[in-house]
Amino acid sequence: MVDALYSKPRIAAPPAPARNRLWRLLGWALALAFLVYLPNVLAHRAAFGVRLTNTELLNLGLTQINLMLIAMLGALSLNYLTGCAGLISIGHAAFYATGAMTAAIVGTQWGWPFPLALAAAAVTGALAGVVAGLPSLRVRGLYFVLSTLAVHHVIVFVFLEYQFRFFDVVGVPFEAPLLGSYELNTPTRWYFFLLPLVAVVYWALRNSLNTREGRAMRAMRDHELAAAAAGVNVRILRLKAFAFSSAIASMAGALLAYFMSNVTSEAFGLDFAIQFIAMIIIGGLGSLGGSLVGAAIWLLLPSILSGLAPQGGDASGWMGALLVDHKPQLVQAIFGLLIILLLIFAPGGVAGLGQKLKALFSSRGAR
Amino acid sequence: MLAQVLFSGLALGSIYGLVALGFTVVFKATEVFNFAQGMLAVCGAYFAVTAISVFHWPFGVAIVFMAVAAAVLGVLIHILLIQPLAGRSMLAVIMVTIALSIVLRAVIEILYGPQGRSLVTPLPSGVITLGGLRISELHLTAALVSWACMALFAAFFRFTSVGLLMRATADGHEAAVASGVNVNAMNRLAWAIGSLLAAIGGLFLGQLQIVSTDLESIGLLALPAVVIGGLQSIPGAIVGGLLVGLIEQLSASYISPKSTDIVIYALLLLILLVRPWGLFGQRELGRV
Numbered sequence: 001m002v003d004a005l006y007s008k009p010r011i012a013a014p015p016a017p018a019r020n021r022l023w024r025l026l027g028w029a030l031a032l033a034f035l036v037y038l039p040n041v042l043a044h045r046a047a048f049g050v051r052l053t054n055t056e057l058l059n060l061g062l063t064q065i066n067l068m069l070i071a072m073l074g075a076l077s078l079n080y081l082t083g084c085a086g087l088i089s090i091g092h093a094a095f096y097a098t099g100a101m102t103a104a105i106v107g108t109q110w111g112w113p114f115p116l117a118l119a120a121a122a123v124t125g126a127l128a129g130v131v132a133g134l135p136s137l138r139v140r141g142l143y144f145v146l147s148t149l150a151v152h153h154v155i156v157f158v159f160l161e162y163q164f165r166f167f168d169v170v171g172v173p174f175e176a177p178l179l180g181s182y183e184l185n186t187p188t189r190w191y192f193f194l195l196p197l198v199a200v201v202y203w204a205l206r207n208s209l210n211t212r213e214g215r216a217m218r219a220m221r222d223h224e225l226a227a228a229a230a231g232v233n234v235r236i237l238r239l240k241a242f243a244f245s246s247a248i249a250s251m252a253g254a255l256l257a258y259f260m261s262n263v264t265s266e267a268f269g270l271d272f273a274i275q276f277i278a279m280i281i282i283g284g285l286g287s288l289g290g291s292l293v294g295a296a297i298w299l300l301l302p303s304i305l306s307g308l309a310p311q312g313g314d315a316s317g318w319m320g321a322l323l324v325d326h327k328p329q330l331v332q333a334i335f336g337l338l339i340i341l342l343l344i345f346a347p348g349g350v351a352g353l354g355q356k357l358k359a360l361f362s363s364r365g366a367r
Numbered sequence: 368m369l370a371q372v373l374f375s376g377l378a379l380g381s382i383y384g385l386v387a388l389g390f391t392v393v394f395k396a397t398e399v400f401n402f403a404q405g406m407l408a409v410c411g412a413y414f415a416v417t418a419i420s421v422f423h424w425p426f427g428v429a430i431v432f433m434a435v436a437a438a439v440l441g442v443l444i445h446i447l448l449i450q451p452l453a454g455r456s457m458l459a460v461i462m463v464t465i466a467l468s469i470v471l472r473a474v475i476e477i478l479y480g481p482q483g484r485s486l487v488t489p490l491p492s493g494v495i496t497l498g499g500l501r502i503s504e505l506h507l508t509a510a511l512v513s514w515a516c517m518a519l520f521a522a523f524f525r526f527t528s529v530g531l532l533m534r535a536t537a538d539g540h541e542a543a544v545a546s547g548v549n550v551n552a553m554n555r556l557a558w559a560i561g562s563l564l565a566a567i568g569g570l571f572l573g574q575l576q577i578v579s580t581d582l583e584s585i586g587l588l589a590l591p592a593v594v595i596g597g598l599q600s601i602p603g604a605i606v607g608g609l610l611v612g613l614i615e616q617l618s619a620s621y622i623s624p625k626s627t628d629i630v631i632y633a634l635l636l637l638i639l640l641v642r643p644w645g646l647f648g649q650r651e652l653g654r655v
Contacts, residue, residue: 082458088457088458088461135636135639135640138639138640138643139639139640139643141457142400142457142598143594143639143643145400145457145461146590146594146635146639147635147636147639147640149590149632149635150591150632150633150635150636150639151636153628153629153632154629154632154633154636157625157626157628157629160625274465274469277458277462277465278462278466281458281459281462285458326476326477329472329473329474329476329477329481330473330477332469332470332472332473333469333470333473333474333477335466335469336466336467336469336470336473337466337470339462339463339466339469340448340463340466340467340470343452343455343459343462343463343466344448344451344452344463347455347459
């Protein structure tokens with residue numbers, strides 16, 4: 001009995017390190033190879049010389065992948081704020097708008113180079129984040145959520161006024177950005193600019209969570225009074241989290257503006273903010289990896305669904321008619337139901353499901 | 368000019384007050400901050416459209432149908448979405464109401480198409496001229512009906528035994544359970560009332576404009592209204608609704624039509640910073 005207990009430890013013993021590291025390296029190498037090869041497949045619609053149909057490629061294009069990468073920045077920053085610091089914001093679209101507006105002023109109007117415009121967007125985003133976080137010094141919980149809603153309306157109004165003062169209904173134009181002599185004018189070039197950027201932001205956020213302040217932040221999320229009693233300056237930390245998160249969101253907004261090459265104030269409505277909350281709920285609150293998955297599902301599922309539309313049409317059922325006539329509504333309904341089901345049955349989102357699955361397998365293995 | 372603006376502001380504000388009252392009833396009972404309240408108003412308008420334009424029922428029957436359907440919708444929302452999330456984080460509950468409004472909007476647009484529909488009812492729609500003041504009969508009816516509904520529900524909460532049980536439940540779930548109140552039934556009733564009040568508001572909003580899912584943004588003005596008035600306060604919801612209606616009309620005619628949202632939300636931000644518990648709410652005390 002005792003022997004059995006000791007010979008099969010409940011806690012997974014550290015496995016043979018060298019072999020494990022090799023497997024992990026191999027996994028990373030494979031993932032990297034896939035990510036580098038992906039734009040080639042999507043651009044030429046062929047893999048290793050074999051032509052692929054639209055359906056086999058899930059109806060995806062490189063533009064969607066790029067939009068997904070930009071959305072990942074927003075989802076990461078919101079999950080950092082909401083999932084890790086415990087501050088709910090429904091005003092995240094406002095920081096995108098801040099970034100787009102900053103890029104419009106310094107990039108389109110003053111003609112600053114693209115990297116400087118991005119940096120400026122990050123700085124103004126951080127400032128706007130501190131201002132938007134100020135109510136957190138006085139109110140919390142539900143009231144704070146509402147203050148972010150109010151801030152959203154204020155910032156989007158400022159963007160609207162700015163747009164009509166200097167441009168017109170058509171929106172604010174942006175030139176194709178230059179990185180030195182490398183012009184970001186094709187989807188593939190954008191992809192190879194955005195992919196490392198997302199990786200760097202992910203890595204930075206992940207590491208920052210393991211610093212002293214990152215741990216203090218999570219303590220603040222779990223129990224504010226306890227964290228304050230342990231010597232955490234909760235107020236300053238909240239503002240810092242807000243500034244960091246909104247700087248990233250604002251940079252993503254500037255990137256989105258340059259990527260779309262034209263932006264109007266309507267783009268940053270409440271729906272835009274809600275989609276980020278949806279992404280982190282689908283992916284899993286507090287899980288940075290989950291936010292990537294959530295953003296991928298949110299951005300790619302619509303085109304995957306429309307890829308299924310022609311087949312549904314051949315089946316000539318009411319489902320097919322529904323897919324053809326009401327695609328956007330159907331996508332919205334599916335997303336809404338997905339969120340409701342996840343909230344009720346899997347509060348941890350995709351990340352939580354993954355962990356459950358892992359626990360299931362590892363407990364099997366140990367038994 | 369000013370009197371004209373004040374009148375339409377008060378009339379619209381009465382409708383907002385009605386929708387906000389429904390919101391507050393739900394919030395007091397179940398502590399759910401219902402972002403779907405605007406969409407519930409839209410659902411009410413579409414229930415009326417279904418009964419009148421699709422089934423061609425007489426107006427009285429249509430109103431009864433709308434009321435019953437709205438109440439059933441409210442009860443279903445509580446059973447299917449709110450009860451399973453009992454005890455969960457605020458974000459989960461807020462997000463489930465947002466997801467609900469996304470689903471409802473999608474379903475409505477699939478069934479009725481995204482373009483608006485006009486709602487034809489036998490309600491008076493002429494204009495009375497009183498001195499220099501042009502009073503739209505529809506605005507007047509809306510205001511009067513809203514006030515009648517508010518008075519009716521105030522009397523219901525104040526004088527009936529069920530109303531007493533509902534107030535007891537809102538005051539404290541544990542105490543109510545200990546006294547033998549069926550808390551779940553009370554909460555369902557609160558959701559039914561909240562949805563019904565939103566539906567009546569939606570009926571009038573749909574008549575004053577055109578019935579479409581875009582009415583949601585107007586119904587959502589109930590949110591700033593309740594916070595300005597004080598989240599826990601029923602008179603606060605009504606006064607907040609009137610204030611929002613007045614501010615909307617005043618800023619639309621004296622500043623610019625685009626500025627209405629910003630003025631309302633700037634006031635909301637100010638209230639949150641200066642007096643977070645609202646004009647009529649009670650200050651919440653933090654406990655360790």
